[in-house]
Amino acid sequence: MTAEGGVQYSKIAEIKGPLVIVDDVENAAFDELVEVETKDGERRLGKVLEVGNGKAIVQVFEGTTGLSIAGTNAKFVGKVMEMPVSREVLGRVFDGLGRPKDGLPDPIADKFIDINGEPMNPEQREYPKDFIQTGVSVIDGMITLVRGQKLPIFSGSGMSHNLLAAQIARQASVIGTQDDFAVVFAAIGVQYSEAEYFRRSLEESGALKRSVLFLNTADDPAIERIITPRVALTVAEYLAFELGMHVLVILTDMTNYAEALREISAAREEVPGRKGYPGYLYTDLSTIYERAGKLNGKKGSVTQVPILSMPSDDITHPIPDLTGYITEGQIVLGRDLFRQGVYPPVNILMSLSRLMKDGIGEGSTRADHGEISNQVYDAYSRAQEVRALAGIVGKAGLTEIDLKYMDVGDVFENEFLTQATDENRTIEETLGILWKIVSKLPKNEITKIKDKYVEQYYKEE
Amino acid sequence: MANSALETTISKILEQTEKSVISNVESALNESLKTLDDSVPKLEQEYDKIIADGKKEADKIEKQIIGSADIEARNKQLIALEDAVSKVFSKALDQIANTDRSGDYSNLIKTMIEEATKILGTSEISVSTNAKDKDVVQSTLSQFSGAEMSSETIDCLGGVVVKSKDGAMRFDNTIDARIERLKPLIRKEIASKFGVGE
Structure with missing residues (x-):
């Protein structure tokens, strides 16, 4: 840090939405941090979006409400926005801009890191292949999360994604290694009660000491949401690649992030893309999602679980659609299951973890994991078909084997999928339930599992 | 004669009944033994599950207690450290x-002043300072053509605030502002003296 920068300009040409346009600016830089001072001496942070022709367009994170052209000053700080990082950030609660929210002083920084991060050299990326146990059966058993993966949860408004997010944050662990594990939790535009739930939930479970929380609540300025995932990922990268920890980053709700992006885009009068989101939504989302992974020669990893609520449960909406192109699979929550009172209401038929095959099996989870998972997937899919058929011809019209598949569907939903919010199942327990489901079927229906595993685990009922 | 036949019949019936009762008792005994045998593995399973659940619960509670204690201890340490850093700061500011x-x-x-004119990109400047530094600044300004002393004094530890004459640009190069800019680094330095963040 030097004494460079720090010039304060007082010629404000225009205030438009979340943007302030400053006149007669020289030497400002793209993305430079700006301190906007109001007439009353209040300071707000912002960043330079555009410079040229003696003007600078500044995006004010904390909103422009109460700013006036006369009396407002903009100080160009001479550096980009940085997040102070050190091991001391663990166990702390910050706001959406990375300022302490827990009443404690600023952490003593080991480093100050540009929140935009450094792009990972693709050549240096290491293929993710180590299992993360979330303690949630449906994820561990059927949509396994792997260290370094980016696996989003597609939800809908009002569904239990936040409960699931908090449960994953509390329970997630790496097994078979002594490496440190940390959770970075970024709440983006959530309700105050939800933010409090996250904080209390981690505090009461004792998981807070290995977690860092960034809370941007719904009443915080929308523009701040642009920064929240970036400060969270900056901390995650530091913990992973400087301190060698395995870091799970949970970002909820990315829909609120995309909406903040749309607000800025509209204020800049950019040509809107689908549903009014900017045309660069895909590129922008990738600058967040691609900050997950493992690097050759580095011990730690950054795993991302972004959560997004699909407007009107529409999976073709631009946010889930574009997210799906970047991430490595998706966990989809189903409205029907939610209405039935199933928690977590994961619709496995629409969900997929693309890296699962590399993170399971002998040496990671158990040798039969892949095959039992495929068999249950197949059986549940058949159970859904049988249920549809029963809806037309009635149960009486079903064959004996059809009825067994219906039973499989019920056991799957009631015993495997359904789990208490504080129930932390080991992978052994999860696989045990999967075998219980398969054991409802006669042996000749088991076509995806090797005989030796059937001999070992199948228990006919 | 009739009595003897009756006695024989009664004794036969008694014998048969006894046999049947004994056989019933035996089969009931066998059945209950079988039930008992069958329930042993189930009971053992149940027992193991209760023990495992209890262990899980105990681990959870242990984690909660240790986690909260760690956080509390760390928070107290942070507050103590911040107090110490603040004391060092205020002493240093007094000395300055x-x-x-x-x-x-x-x-x-x-x-x-040189730094400020370079950053503002103009030598047409107006300089403000505090009452204590006014004389020093005034005499230094003679070396800067186009610079003038502002009539207003500012409240600061020392140093200058430099404005372009049209008032559009301002650069705060007071000691206070410089300390503010470098504060995170100074805090780190001070904390390292207490053995934190090394």
Whole structure:
């Protein structure tokens, strides 16, 4: 840090939405941090979006409400926005801009890191292949999360994604290694009660000491949401690649992030893309999602679980659609299951973890994991078909084997999928339930599992 | 004769009944033994599950207690450290405020004005300072053509605030502002003296 920068300009040409346009600016830089001072001496942070022709367009994170052209000053700080990082950030609660929210002083920084991060050299990326146990059966058993993966949860408004997010944050662990594990939790535009739930939930479970929380609540300025995932990922990268920890980053709700992006885009009068989101939504989302992974020669990893609520449960909406192109699979929550009172209401038929095959099996989870998972997937899919058929011809019209598949569907939903919010199942327990489901079927229906595993685990009922 | 036949019949019936009762008792005994045998593995399973659940619960509670205690201890340490850092800061600021304004101080002021004019990109400037530094600044300004002393004084530890004459640009190069800019680094330095963040 030097004494460079720090010039304060007082010629404000225009205030438009979340943007302030400053006149007669020289030497400002793209993305430079700006301190906007109001007439009353209040300071707000912002960043330079555009410079040229003696003007600078500044995006004010904390909103422009109460700013006036006369009396407002903009100080160009001479550096980009940085997040102070050190091991001391663990166990702390910050706001959406990375300022302490827990009443404690600023952490003593080991480093100050540009929140935009450094792009990972693709050549240096290491293929993710180590299992993360979330303690949630449906994820561990059927949509396994792997260290370094980016696996989003597609939800809908009002569904239990936040409960699931908090449960994953509390329970997630790496097994078979002594490496440190940390959770970075970024709440983006959530309700105050939800933010409090996250904080209390981690505090009461004792998981807070290995977690860092960034809370941007719904009443915080929308523009701040642009920064929240970036400060969270900056901390995650530091913990992973400087301190060698395995870091799970949970970002909820990315829909609120995309909406903040749309607000800025509209204020800049950019040509809107689908549903009014900017045309660069895909590129922008990738600058967040691609900050997950493992690097050759580095011990730690950054795993991302972004959560997004699909407007009107529409999976073709631009946010889930574009997210799906970047991430490595998706966990989809189903409205029907939610209405039935199933928690977590994961619709496995629409969900997929693309890296699962590399993170399971002998040496990671158990040798039969892949095959039992495929068999249950197949059986549940058949159970859904049988249920549809029963809806037309009635149960009486079903064959004996059809009825067994219906039973499989019920056991799957009631015993495997359904789990208490504080129930932390080991992978052994999860696989045990999967075998219980398969054991409802006669042996000749088991076509995806090797005989030796059937001999070992199948228990006919 | 009739009595004897009756007795024989009764004794036969008694014998048969006894046999049947004994056989019933035996089969009931066998059945209950079988049930008992069958329930042993189930009971063992149940027992193991209760023990495993209990262990899980105990681990959970242990984690909660240790986690909260760690956090509480760390928070107290942070507050104590911050208190110490604040004390060091306020002492240092007192010393700076009472620094002798003779000698090298005028060179510092000169450097500060040079820095400000370079950053503002103009030599047409108006300079403000506090009452204590007014004389030093005034004498230094003679080395800067186009610079003038502002009539207003500012409240600061030392140093200058430099404005372009049209008032559009302002650069705060007071000691206070410089400390503010470098505060995170200074805090780190001070904390390292207490053995934190090394």
